[in-house]
Amino acid sequence: MPLHSITPLASGPLLGLWHLTETPAALWPQLAEAAAYAPLLPARADGPRQAQWLAGRVLVQLLLATRGAPLAMLRNDENGRPFLAGPPALPAVSLSHSGEWVVALLAPPGAAVGIDVELVRDKARRIARKFLNEEELAASETITLAGSPEAGPSLELFSLLWSAKETLYKLAGQRGLIFRETLLLDLPAGTWPLPGTLPARLQLNGTSSRHQICYLRPAAGYVLTYCC
Structure with a gap:
């Protein structure tokens, strides 16, 4: 087992x-x-x-x-x-x-809980503009993940950001949310440690709530995020 x-x-x-x-x-x-x-x-x-x-x-x-x-x-x-x-x-x-x-x-x-695991793949980078707003996209250019084989905004980073938004979506528990507008990530520049935490916000029903998303690399080629 x-x-x-x-x-x-x-x-x-x-x-x-x-x-x-x-x-x-x-x-x-x-x-x-x-x-x-x-x-x-x-x-x-x-x-x-x-x-x-x-x-x-x-x-x-x-x-x-x-x-x-x-x-x-x-x-x-x-x-x-x-x-x-x-x-x-x-x-x-x-x-x-x-x-x-x-x-x-x-x-x-x-x-309220949310968790997401993602296989690192190119799709997250290709569709980044569908789930990241302009501020998040600009910030992603300044980030490197510790231990990543790629410098700068890697496939692993975009997969991690996609996973973080999926975790926020589950935390919100509502259908039909616009990822770029209601599920927001505050992305600090620099090299991010793994594992680590990422500040995030939910903009729902005219109110804003702050959350800490935990992230890690469960195995080579995968990223995992969760929040409670």
Whole structure:
């Protein structure tokens, strides 16, 4: 079972990482209440996506057991955000997967949470103008990630910024947000350490809230961000 790690974070959340190598057939027996989950499996998911979906739910089970919380079904609300269905005061949860990695964040009840993992690839740089505003784009030219094989604004940096915006989107819990206008990153110039933290803002419903996004490199070729 390739559970990579379960890490307690400051203020109570648990961060879980799963290095996915199994097929769906190998994951189903590890999932409690598998019969109840079977109708929830996305109909169009191919083998790799089924494995990611299943590994996420097995990982959440392990996080609940580590926390000593009761077993609960993972469902999605009307905005597509996952939640644990069952008795009141269950932990808050967020999930993500990309390539060989599945990640989850389990937080105290009522917390707003977001997590995202991304395979580093050229797409994030190609679509940067769709999710970064002009100020963020200009700031990205002044940033280098520690340990990155590229100097300056690398593929890894753009993948990290995309991941950070995805984490903010999950934190907001609303559909239809414009990434360039409502999910904002304050990008300091210089060389960023890995792991590290990144200041961010949510502009929602006429109000602004400040957040700290944590980021790390879970493995070569991947970036991970989370916020609680």
